[in-house]
Amino acid sequence: MSEIKIPGDKEAVIYKAALAEFSKNGYDLASTNKIVNSIDISKGTLFNYFGNKRNLYIFVVKKVLDFLTPILLEDIKNLSPDFFERISQVSAAKLKLTLQYPEESNILLESFGTKFEDFKKELQSEYDKYVVLSNKLLLDELDFSKFKSGIDVQVVFNMLLFIGEGFSKQITTLYKSDYKKILENRDFIQEEYNKYINIIRTSVYKDN
Numbered sequence: 697m698s699e700i701k702i703p704g705d706k707e708a709v710i711y712k713a714a715l716a717e718f719s720k721n722g723y724d725l726a727s728t729n730k731i732v733n734s735i736d737i738s739k740g741t742l743f744n745y746f747g748n749k750r751n752l753y754i755f756v757v758k759k760v761l762d763f764l765t766p767i768l769l770e771d772i773k774n775l776s777p778d779f780f781e782r783i784s785q786v787s788a789a790k791l792k793l794t795l796q797y798p799e800e801s802n803i804l805l806e807s808f809g810t811k812f813e814d815f816k817k818e819l820q821s822e823y824d825k826y827v828v829l830s831n832k833l834l835l836d837e838l839d840f841s842k843f844k845s846g847i848d849v850q851v852v853f854n855m856l857l858f859i860g861e862g863f864s865k866q867i868t869t870l871y872k873s874d875y876k877k878i879l880e881n882r883d884f885i886q887e888e889y890n891k892y893i894n895i896i897r898t899s900v901y902k903d904n
Contacts, residue, residue, distance in 0.1 A: 717730055728749050760803055771792065775837075779842070782834055835850075
């Protein structure tokens with residue numbers, strides 16, 4: 697997708713309207729008619745900027761990433777050198793971000809989850825950046841002395857990623873994507889997640 701040039705007074709308005717529509721209905725059911733009807737812009741103008749609905753979606757996803765990434769990084773300064781404490785810190789920060797910005801979180805969950813294969817060509821580089829960032833956040837300046845001999849920390853990290861993703865989907869399903877209920881039950885959710893973390897901690901750490 698070539699660089700999209702949109703007048704400054706239009707970009708924010710289009711982004712907000714498209715974000716709301718894609719977040720509410722997902723890519724497949726999202727309507728560009730609803731987007732243009734909610735703002736002072738014609739459908740012809742919208743497609744003059746983006747060409748098609750697909751390019752508009754990619755534009756929104758990348759804008760969301762540009763918006764949320766620095767907020768997350770600011771919220772997780774001074775990370776613990778303990779691997780599992782750091783996992784909890786990052787998980788709590790991500791949950792906080794999800795609760796603060798549900799629309800943005802919804803579109804990322806879809807674009808890098810159920811729809812990723814459909815948009816892999818456009819989003820692969822963004823996904824790779826996320827992997828690099830995740831590795832940096834969770835593995836840099838880590839205290840490896842607590843791990844048992846022969847433990848591959850990268851494998852442990854990958855296991856926790858899988859568990860985290862599965863747990864997030866389970867919670868989202870349990871509370872039917874009602875972020876208010878998730879917020880109300882955040883302590884319980886963290887306790888449940890910590891049960892999985894503690895099982896792995898016991899398996900890979902030396903005896904205290």
